Amino acid sequence: MGQRHLAIDIGASSGRHIVGEVIDGRMVLEEVYRFENGLIEKDGHLCWDMDKLFKNVVEGLRVAGERGLVPDTIGIDTWAVDYVLLDADDHRIGDAVGYRDSRTQGVRDLLEKQHILSFDEQYMRCGIQYQQFNTCYQLYAQKAEHPEQLASARTFLMVPDYLNFLLCGVKANEYTNASTTALVNAKTMDWDNGLIDRLGLPREIFQPISMPGTVLGTFTPEIAERVGYSAQIVLPATHDTGSAWLAVPARDEKAVYLSSGTWSLLGCELRSAITTPASAQANFTNEGGYEGRFRYLKNIMGLWMIQNVRRELGKETGALPSWGELVKAAEAARTEGFAATVDVDQPAFLAPQSMVSEIRQACREAGKSVPETAGEVALVVYDSLASDYARCVQELKELTGTDYTSINIVGGGSNNAYLNQATADATGLPVFAGPTEGTALGNLMVQFIAEGAYPDLESARRALKDSFEITEYQPR
The missing domain is CATH 3.30.420.40 (ATPase, nucleotide binding domain)
Structure with missing residues (x-):
């Protein structure tokens, strides 16, 4: 056993x-x-x-x-x-x-x-x-x-x-x-x-x-x-993103990795670091990975924004909305024709007193429609993230010289069907979402390999596809 x-x-x-x-x-x-x-x-x-x-x-x-x-x-x-x-x-x-x-x-x-x-x-x-x-x-x-x-x-x-x-x-x-x-x-x-x-x-x-x-x-x-x-x-990859990266069941070497949680970490896996002036200007990072790999990625504000919005709405109404309710409200706002995006990496979103107020102010300053309802605020967050993902994928392509074929999303954000579809639409790439427990899985995978349950990382990654459900989203 x-x-x-x-x-x-x-x-x-x-x-x-x-x-x-x-x-x-x-x-x-x-x-x-x-x-x-x-x-x-x-x-x-x-x-x-x-x-x-x-x-x-x-x-x-x-x-x-x-x-x-x-x-x-x-x-x-x-x-x-x-x-x-x-x-x-x-x-x-x-x-x-x-x-x-x-x-x-x-x-x-x-x-x-x-x-x-x-x-x-x-x-x-x-x-x-x-x-x-x-x-x-x-x-x-x-x-x-x-x-x-x-x-x-x-x-x-x-x-x-x-x-x-x-x-x-x-x-x-x-x-x-x-x-x-x-x-x-x-x-x-x-x-x-x-x-x-x-x-x-x-x-x-x-x-x-x-x-x-x-x-x-x-x-x-x-x-x-x-x-x-x-x-x-x-010791696993003790940086949670490093662990999440391991649990990406990439289909080939031209896959974009996206760890979607409080932070969104978007990039790819490399065998050597890219430390050129162009890479520095684009603000991509070369974080250490398993077996001396590099996680070449960009940190994006991520679901931190919607997490704060949800808490604020809960305080206002006395009932914390579910994630499903926020997604449904965002979809309704989109159907009604509301549209606005902001730069999610503005310092104002890092630790605001009120995330909702900062989102509205950012829309106002950018000359965009200002969200009023909970659904409109949620829509701004989701569409802004998808837009930023698309921009980062293009930067990644230019910096690495690689034509990417897919985006693989792991972590809690992989459950958000609206954001996954919006990401596929914005990037023009198919999205493969899951597994949800990416970080814990990557942590465990290092322990499995140390035990000898799998001979190497490639074998463990192949086993992911047989162990967990992966949902595909095609661009529309």
């Missing part, structure tokens, strides 16, 4: 524990625990509650055992760029400030104005697109605000690295997440000491980089006692 594995998949708004097994060559999943996550305001910053987050990680492990689903291995994936610092006694220093915090505003301009580091040079070395919340800017902002914290730091761990450390006591920086810091050299796939020195950061806090598939360790005795068993920790 094969082994049982557990993916702990944590996003910005929720997390879940999903058990996975390979039975007769097919992947079988079962969710055992789910919890909420989110930023809290503390001392003027938006922060992650790391103690609560770890408590939920442990509770989910305990529940899995209680249900008789004891895993042989576990893997953790989370969002990217955020981190914690530890002192000489391995205690956290300060708070785990989140990427939606405003502390990094203006850092890039400051670095260039003071001739410390230009983005062009940084991109040429690490290939990571500019985002104001990149880890390198967060560290520089923290050094400016709290120099004493960097001075006392002995360890830098990204969020999944820190959770792994609490479970097994081993410190390591996993490659796919480390690459998003914009401090890892795209050629050597290791820390770029030159960049670290230029930013005045302490080199000794960065841990050895470990690749996905590495067996990190086993639960500490304390954790084993709390959950009722011990298990090995296998």
Whole structure:
């Protein structure tokens, strides 16, 4: 009998524990625990509650055992760029400030104005697109605000690295997440000491980089006692997009990948990074992937916009609308002739007080029809995303010289039939939607391969098509 594995998949708004097994060559999943996550305001910053987050990680492990689903291995994936610092006694220093915090505003301009580091040079070395919340800017902002914290730091761990450390006591920086810091050299796939020195950061806090598939360790005795068993920790692609990328059942090498969730990550898989000036200008990123691959992609605001719209509507009406109701309302607005799109990557949409108000203001400033009803607002979001996807696919074609044949959508957004069809229509390419649990699946696939259930990634990807439903949308 094969082994049982557990993916702990944590996003910005929720997390879940999903058990996975390979039975007769097919992947079988079962969710055992789910919890909420989110930023809290503390001392003027938006922060992650790391103690609560770890408590939920442990509770989910305990529940899995209680249900008789004891895993042989576990893997953790989370969002990217955020981190914690530890002192000489391995205690956290300060708070785990989140990427939606405003502390990094203006850092890039400051670095260039003071001739410390230009983005062009940084991109040429690490290939990571500019985002104001990149880890390198967060560290520089923290050094400016709290120099004493960097001075006392002995360890830098990204969020999944820190959770792994609490479970097994081993410190390591996993490659796919480390690459998003914009401090890892795209050629050597290791820390770029030159960049670290230029930013005045302490080199000794960065841990050895470990690749996905590495067996990190086993639960500490304390954790084993709390959950009722011990298990090995296998590093998946700890960056959730890196895991989601693995679960794309691409039909050929000319497939566009789209991980659709809070963020939309659109791009392709490459064996070497593209760090040309044209790539930098287009703001595409070269994030590290499984087996040294590169996820060449662009970050797009994604379903974050409609998630906020939904919350606002729930507060206004006292009843949270379902996703299906929002889609139906958007379709009705389209039938009635409403049409408007906005640039979804405007900074105003990153952490607004009111997403609905910002969408209306963006339409107003662009001279577009201003959405009034919930359906019209939802339609603006969906059509704007589809329009942006089409633009990014064209940029991708120009940068890679590849004529793409399809778009493969994984993640929660793959359930949105309206957005999937709109994407096919806007890009002129067939869309293959599914599997939904892309990130957790990619996490588990690394564990399956480590076990020997599949000999390699290609075999695991072929098994996806036999294990999960894939829905096709043809352009109209």
